[in-house]
Each structure stands twice: as structure tokens, then as C-alpha cells.
Amino acid sequence: MDIKEEIHALSEEMLTNLGRLVAIDSQLGTPSEGKPFGEGPAKALEEGLKIAEELGFKTVNLDNYCGYAEMGEGDEIVGIAGHLDIVPVGGDWTYDPFRLTREDDHVYGRGTTDDKGPILEALYAMKLLRDHGVKLNKRVRLIMGCNEETGSKCMDHYNQVAEELSCGFTPDASFPCIHGEKGQLAMIACSKNTRIISMNGGFVSNAMCDTCTTIVPDEDGLKEKLESALSRTKLQEYKVTEENGELTIYAKGIPAHASTPHLGVNAAGVTFECLAKAGFEDDFVEFYNSHIGTACDGSGIGLKFADEYGDLTLCNGIVKTENGVISCTIDIRVPVTLNETDIRKMCQDRLEDKNGRIEITKVVAPLFFPRESPLVNALYKAYTDVTGDTEHKPMVIGGGTYAKSLKNIIAFGPEKEGIDYRIHGADEFILVSGMEEAVLIYMEAIKNMLAI
Known part of the structure; x- marks a missing residue:
């Protein structure tokens, strides 16, 4: 079985776990003791970390601001930062926003692309690298945040209590690679x-x-x-x-x-x-x-x-x-x-x-990494090696991501240009084919960053 077939064989399991996350209304709630962003984000973080534990990863909850799943050893950390909070449902939905609904290649639900689905894509990329025995000269850490949509205070807390990342990405934008944010x-x-x-x-x-x-x-x-x-x-x-x-x-x-x-x-x-x-x-x-x-x-x-x-x-x-x-x-x-x-x-x-x-x-303030920087080159190469697409180039976007909150990371995927995933609108969706491809791209990206 080649790696693409192996990822495809895990597709239903990934969707089942995505359904667990989508079922949780994790928009900003009323803060309470131990739950700085309310009940929903804390519950989503608990579920996200539970999925990671089921897949065999060490997990840490950082006071319900955020948490992470980690593998490997070493002083340096390759970081992947996604978020589990969502924007309000809004709009006229055809499908239940808190229940995963599949129609052929499309899977609908709030958070499927922004950003619960990409968190699982990165998590399964880590799982496959581990299962294939890829040598890890650095730790690989998947951070799950709870407040990206309303201020990124979760990453402020991470910076206060956890270690700085050596390099990394946030799967919360577009391919092929984002080297600047307005x-x-x-x-x-x-x-x-x-x-x-x-x-x-x-x-x-x-x-x-x-x-x-x-x-x-x-x-x-x-x-x-x-x-x-x-x-x-x-x-x-x-x-x-x-x-x-x-x-x-x-x-x-x-x-x-x-x-x-x-x-x-x-x-x-x-x-x-x-x-x-x-x-x-x-x-x-x-x-x-x-x-x-x-x-x-x-x-x-x-x-x-x-x-x-x-x-x-x-x-x-x-x-x-x-x-x-x-x-x-x-x-x-x-x-x-x-x-x-x-x-x-x-x-x-x-x-x-x-x-x-x-x-x-x-x-x-804006964020900008030179196109020729090692991190941009490492991520862009992962994208082109998997997809063969050299027409699309690293770009600057108008959106803001965790890259403005954490040092040494840029945004990388999972959206493809020309497709409207309706991320802040009704009937947000993820493509199953895109999900499977993103897992492979993220596997290559992690390997490339381990070599920086």
C-alpha cells in the first residue's frame, strides 16, 4: 500500500473524528473559572486532545487557553498551530452546522475548513510520520488554540507559559504558501x-x-x-x-x-x-x-x-x-x-x-517573510512536490492568522485557490479529496522543516 492509499484508508476515521469536533459549538462564550473563553471552546479543546491521545500522542492542556499534542525529542520545536474556536453560525444553512453532512466529495459543517479539519489533517500527518518511523531530530508540536477568531488571546497565553517554536506553520489559510499577511x-x-x-x-x-x-x-x-x-x-x-x-x-x-x-x-x-x-x-x-x-x-x-x-x-x-x-x-x-x-x-x-x-x-502590524527565506522554501517545496503545481506562487493575503501571534511560523494551506469554502458563511465545507492531499503535503512539510 503506497502512502496515498494509506491516507485514503484513514479517511473515514478522520471524518468520524472531525464530526466529533464539529458537533461542539465552540464559538466564544461567557468566561468562567478555568474556562477563559467559555464552555464551548473548553469542550472542543478537551475533545481535540482526547482524539490526539487516542492516536497515541502526549498531550498538554494549557489552562483551557490552548493545548498541544507532541511527538519526538530535542530542544527545538517544529510547531503547527490551528484553532478549534469558530465564528457564529449566521446565514441560511442548508445543512445542520453542528453535524457533519457528506455529499460525495463535499463534507459540510461549521469549522470543517476553518479550522477543525486542518487540525486533524496535521494530526494525521504526524501520526503517519511516526508510524513510518521517520527520524525526528526535533519535537513536533500541534497546538490547538481556542480564541483565534476573537483576538488570539490563547496564543498570548501560550507565549507566556510554553516554549518558543523554532519554525512552523498554521494550517488556517491557503496553499501554496503565505509569506505575508496584511x-x-x-x-x-x-x-x-x-x-x-x-x-x-x-x-x-x-x-x-x-x-x-x-x-x-x-x-x-x-x-x-x-x-x-x-x-x-x-x-x-x-x-x-x-x-x-x-x-x-x-x-x-x-x-x-x-x-x-x-x-x-x-x-x-x-x-x-x-x-x-x-x-x-x-x-x-x-x-x-x-x-x-x-x-x-x-x-x-x-x-x-x-x-x-x-x-x-x-x-x-x-x-x-x-x-x-x-x-x-x-x-x-x-x-x-x-x-x-x-x-x-x-x-x-x-x-x-x-x-x-x-x-x-x-x-x-503586518507580517512579512522574504520569499527566499528557508521556511517559505521548505513549505512551498512540500506543496509543489506533492501537487506538481508550480504555477501558483507564495503570496501575501489579507487574512490574519496565528502567524502574527507566534514567532517563526507562517500560514500554509489548506484551501486551494479558486474554491470558495464558505469559511465564515453558511454551508462551510471541506473536500475529502483535499483533506487527503493536505495530509500528504503536511507530512512533507514537517520533514522539510526538520531539515532546516
């Missing part, structure tokens, strides 16, 4: 004055606002004008209803991750745009359209910029109304050649006027 800028836009009664949409800040419900005062002819404007958009669905002198506008856009907002349709942005086209005069409608809009390029606040590694992108994730104030989260992915001083200087004169204001709430 910086991140979080903002919040707020209304000063608005006639909008309420506006609520989106469920996470790092994904496009794909549904939105807005209530405005009815005006003569406004319903018809809104319907006309909405009919000319790229919304999947819209509806305008009138009751008691108020219009309720429901808009359904297209979901997309904040790193690729151009792939989605912002339901809130389209609603603001259509309100203006319908003649609804409002201070915050004017502010939103002039400062945020639907362009996704940051041009409204002076941040339109591109370098050789990619463009700056802007995503409005959540819109909500509290005490008469509308607020909108803004997630900006910043090209690797821009620093914080540059960013603040570029937008400082565009953050406030009489109609609204925008506040910068968080700045995360």
Missing part, C-alpha cells in the same frame, strides 16, 4: 444625527454584512423609489413593507470574508446607497455613502492604496442601533509596506464631520 485596522463609524429609526445587520466584524433590516419614516413615494433603486442592485433578495407610517427594508447581500470583501455584496452599504437614490435625506446616510460606501477600497477615508503584494481593502461587518445611534464596524486590511504612522496620516482628516465620526479602535 496589517489590520479596526474602526467604528457612528452617527451624530439620523432620521433612521433602526438599522441592524451582520453578525461578525470580519465578514461582510450580508443581511440588513432598516426602518425609516415613510414619505410620499419613498416605497416605490426604494423598490426601484433596490431592483437595480446586486442584492440576492430585498423587500420593502409599510406599516404604521414606517417602512421596513430587508436586504440580503452576498457573504464574504473581510480579507476579500470584493467577493461579497454589503447589504447595509447597498441600503444606504438606495436610500440616497430614493431621495431620503439624512445626515448619516450622507456620511456613510461618502466615507464608507460600497467600493471596499477605503477611498472614502483617504486610504486607497496598493503595493506589489496587494490592495488595501475595507469591509463593513456589523451595523446596529443603540439609543438612537447607528454604529458600523469597519475591518481594513492594510498592505504590508504601510506602517501605522502612514495609515493615520492618510486618513486623519477624513474621520469626522458634522454628520458622523469614525474612531480607530485597533491597529495590527
Whole structure:
């Protein structure tokens, strides 16, 4: 039996174990004693470590922030860092998000690709290397984190209590290899004055606002004008209803991750745009359209910029109304050649006027490894040796991973370019064929890193 056949023979076992993890709702919960991220993430970590123990690995739980499975001996550590927490379910699912559902090569469930499936791919890569007697001159450690989607405090804790990695990767992005990650800028836009009664949409800040419900005062002819404007958009669905002198506008856009907002349709942005086209005069409608809009390029606040590694992108994730104030989260992915001083200087004169204001709430620096670095070469070679694909090259992405939290690692797989795995949307899936191939790629990657 060759190695591909051996991996294929383990496929059903991998899926059974993936089902155990997917069944756990591991989104951020209410912290309690000994469970810093709530019940769900702690339960997922317990199950992940249990699976690793069943496969014969030594495991350590680091205070329910994260844990790891390890093999080998030595002072140096080859690290693989994945996460067991998930984003909220959201959206209109065809399948039960917490039950693994297989249809041919597709297996559906929240976390299948982001990032419970890749953790198991790496774990089985370690198992096969061990079972084949590959000589380990370093320890190989698979870290399972519990807070990647909402701050990566799990890795802050790891850095405080555990050993630094010599080199490694996080299986939480794309193949062939990620040698840079854009910086991140979080903002919040707020209304000063608005006639909008309420506006609520989106469920996470790092994904496009794909549904939105807005209530405005009815005006003569406004319903018809809104319907006309909405009919000319790229919304999947819209509806305008009138009751008691108020219009309720429901808009359904297209979901997309904040790193690729151009792939989605912002339901809130389209609603603001259509309100203006319908003649609804409002201070915050004017502010939103002039400062945020639907362009996704940051041009409204002076941040339109591109370098050789990619463009700056802007995503409005959540819109909500509290005490008469509308607020909108803004997630900006910043090209690797821009620093914080540059960013603040570029937008400082565009953050406030009489109609609204925008506040910068968080700045995360970019990550960049030279294309010629030993780690990039080791991982890229593993990918090309297994797949034969030399057309796709190491790249810079807009997403943020554990590579920004742990030293000496970069993101590596498991997604393939050109496939939308719906990682933060409804009906997230993993391909069984891709899962099997990823195990082999990760086996080669570990061997290459042992040689660095």
C-alpha cells in the first residue's frame, strides 16, 4: 500500500473524528473559572486532545487557553498551530452546522475548513510520520488554540507559559504558501444625527454584512423609489413593507470574508446607497455613502492604496442601533509596506464631520517573510512536490492568522485557490479529496522543516 492509499484508508476515521469536533459549538462564550473563553471552546479543546491521545500522542492542556499534542525529542520545536474556536453560525444553512453532512466529495459543517479539519489533517500527518518511523531530530508540536477568531488571546497565553517554536506553520489559510499577511485596522463609524429609526445587520466584524433590516419614516413615494433603486442592485433578495407610517427594508447581500470583501455584496452599504437614490435625506446616510460606501477600497477615508503584494481593502461587518445611534464596524486590511504612522496620516482628516465620526479602535502590524527565506522554501517545496503545481506562487493575503501571534511560523494551506469554502458563511465545507492531499503535503512539510 503506497502512502496515498494509506491516507485514503484513514479517511473515514478522520471524518468520524472531525464530526466529533464539529458537533461542539465552540464559538466564544461567557468566561468562567478555568474556562477563559467559555464552555464551548473548553469542550472542543478537551475533545481535540482526547482524539490526539487516542492516536497515541502526549498531550498538554494549557489552562483551557490552548493545548498541544507532541511527538519526538530535542530542544527545538517544529510547531503547527490551528484553532478549534469558530465564528457564529449566521446565514441560511442548508445543512445542520453542528453535524457533519457528506455529499460525495463535499463534507459540510461549521469549522470543517476553518479550522477543525486542518487540525486533524496535521494530526494525521504526524501520526503517519511516526508510524513510518521517520527520524525526528526535533519535537513536533500541534497546538490547538481556542480564541483565534476573537483576538488570539490563547496564543498570548501560550507565549507566556510554553516554549518558543523554532519554525512552523498554521494550517488556517491557503496553499501554496503565505509569506505575508496584511496589517489590520479596526474602526467604528457612528452617527451624530439620523432620521433612521433602526438599522441592524451582520453578525461578525470580519465578514461582510450580508443581511440588513432598516426602518425609516415613510414619505410620499419613498416605497416605490426604494423598490426601484433596490431592483437595480446586486442584492440576492430585498423587500420593502409599510406599516404604521414606517417602512421596513430587508436586504440580503452576498457573504464574504473581510480579507476579500470584493467577493461579497454589503447589504447595509447597498441600503444606504438606495436610500440616497430614493431621495431620503439624512445626515448619516450622507456620511456613510461618502466615507464608507460600497467600493471596499477605503477611498472614502483617504486610504486607497496598493503595493506589489496587494490592495488595501475595507469591509463593513456589523451595523446596529443603540439609543438612537447607528454604529458600523469597519475591518481594513492594510498592505504590508504601510506602517501605522502612514495609515493615520492618510486618513486623519477624513474621520469626522458634522454628520458622523469614525474612531480607530485597533491597529495590527503586518507580517512579512522574504520569499527566499528557508521556511517559505521548505513549505512551498512540500506543496509543489506533492501537487506538481508550480504555477501558483507564495503570496501575501489579507487574512490574519496565528502567524502574527507566534514567532517563526507562517500560514500554509489548506484551501486551494479558486474554491470558495464558505469559511465564515453558511454551508462551510471541506473536500475529502483535499483533506487527503493536505495530509500528504503536511507530512512533507514537517520533514522539510526538520531539515532546516
